[in-house]
Amino acid sequence: MKQFNFTEARNNFASVLEMAKQEGIICISKRDGESFYITPVKPEKSPLDIKGVDIGLSSNDIVSLVKEGREREYHF
Numbered sequence: 001m002k003q004f005n006f007t008e009a010r011n012n013f014a015s016v017l018e019m020a021k022q023e024g025i026i027c028i029s030k031r032d033g034e035s036f037y038i039t040p041v042k043p044e045k046s047p048l049d050i051k052g053v054d055i056g057l058s059s060n061d062i063v064s065l066v067k068e069g070r071e072r073e074y075h076f
Contacts, residue, residue: 001025001026002019002026003028004016004027004029005028006028006031009026009028016028020038020040024040025038026038
């Protein structure tokens, strides 16, 4: 784990964030002895966030198919 004093971290903040991204965690220490950790946060993705599939249908084609399915009579 890399460690920086507060002044170094402030003057090179973009680099510190990039290092945290690469290494996982960075420690920043203040003169009074307090220390802080910077660690990247993994973005939470929705389980519904999926890549689309091109099926070659226009939005009008899809609406027509849905209407057709709703109007169809089903016999059980």
